[in-house]
Every structure is written in structure tokens, then in C-alpha cells.
Amino acid sequence: MHNVYKSGPQHSVKFEYRCIANGVIVKAKGKTKKLAKQEVARKMLNNLFLQGMPVPHPYARPPSPDPPSPPSPASPSAKALPSAGVASASVEVNSYVALLKELCIEYNLGTVEYDLVGDAGPPHQRWFTIKAQLGPHVRLASSNTKKQARQSAAEQLYTYLRENLARLTKDFVVDEALARAHERAMERYVETRTGPRLDLGQKISEYHIGVLSIA
Numbered sequence: 001m002h003n004v005y006k007s008g009p010q011h012s013v014k015f016e017y018r019c020i021a022n023g024v025i026v027k028a029k030g031k032t033k034k035l036a037k038q039e040v041a042r043k044m045l046n047n048l049f050l051q052g053m054p055v056p057h058p059y060a061r062p063p064s065p066d067p068p069s070p071p072s073p074a075s076p077s078a079k080a081l082p083s084a085g086v087a088s089a090s091v092e093v094n095s096y097v098a099l100l101k102e103l104c105i106e107y108n109l110g111t112v113e114y115d116l117v118g119d120a121g122p123p124h125q126r127w128f129t130i131k132a133q134l135g136p137h138v139r140l141a142s143s144n145t146k147k148q149a150r151q152s153a154a155e156q157l158y159t160y161l162r163e164n165l166a167r168l169t170k171d172f173v174v175d176e177a178l179a180r181a182h183e184r185a186m187e188r189y190v191e192t193r194t195g196p197r198l199d200l201g202q203k204i205s206e207y208h209i210g211v212l213s214i215a
Helices: 033-050 096-106 146-164 174-193 204-214
Strands: 002-007 014-021 024-030 113-120 127-134 137-143
Touching: 014 033, 024 033, 024 137, 033 137, 096 146, 096 174, 113 146, 127 146, 137 146
Parallel strands: none
Antiparallel strands: 002 014, 014 024, 113 127, 127 137
């Protein structure tokens, strides 16, 4: 366990600790060093439980999600991509799944595998846990949607790789990677849209003829 830093004014200082175990990195903040240590230990035990390791009660349950933080205006990943006019072919601005995939392609790191390893809770309040794995590196994340859990797991793995391969990936530009991902999404969309279409210039009374011709 490592003390990362403390922040805030003297009367309201906060401490942040980082804990590393079994290939997993978690961080937590607290008003005191003791509270920060307890919180980061709780998160780590929750994550170890999801990996199938024995942990004491009451930590044998999925970790609680951290509140989402708003993207910084100065962050390169917060810039919007040019609109393609087609929602189904767009790439999310902060898509860590896309960024991680582009990073792996550019540096031949292999293919990331995503698996649903947890699905709990009542029908109206499901809680999903997704595992993102690249070789020996595994990250787990939980959320009330599979999509968000997948993004969070990808973000953890992406951040780890960028921190540990900083010298290798120093030329990796987030904006360019997202643009490449967007172009690939558009290409796939165009490929699926090829085929006969209705002639929108014909009379409404003749639409049924066009439908029959492509059925």
C-alpha cells in the first residue's frame, strides 16, 4: 500500500492511497490517513473476492462504484469527434474500450477479452461485473449496466498500460486513436448498409412496388 498524495486546504485536507495486489490497482481517498487506508483496503478485498480468492465477511461482495467525475475541459479525450450523422456508427468521446483496442493494435499487445463474471441483484436493480483481460493482466469493474462496467474495466487496463509502457507509448495520441476508431466504426456501418434501397423519389402510392422488388 502506498500513500499517493494529499490534497485540499489545510482545514480540509484529503489523503489518497493506492493498493496493488494480484495485478490489480485500486485507489481511495479519505479525510484521514486511517480512513483512506481502510477504504482502499475494502476496495481491494472486494476485487480479490471477484477473482475467486477467499476474503473475510463482509468484503465478499462486488465493490461499490466510485462516483463519476466530470471530464476536464483541458483533457484531450474530452474533445468531441466530428459528427458522422449516424448514431449507430459513432464512437463515444471517452470510449476506453476503443482507446484500449487502438493501443493494442498499434503496439501489437494482443486482443483484450471481456467476460461477464458477475450478475446479481433484483431485476429492477441489476449489478454487473465485467472482466477485461490482456494476457496476464486482469481488471474488474462493476456497474448497473454492462456497458459502463465494460468501459470502467477497459479504463483501468488502459491506464495501467499507459503508465507502465510510458516510454513505448509516448507517441500514442488519444485524439488520433479515437478518430481511427471512429473511421473503422463508419466503415463497418457502411459495409452493413450496402444493398438495394427504396427509391425515396417515387410516389407514395407506388412504395409497395419498391418493397416487393427488394423483398
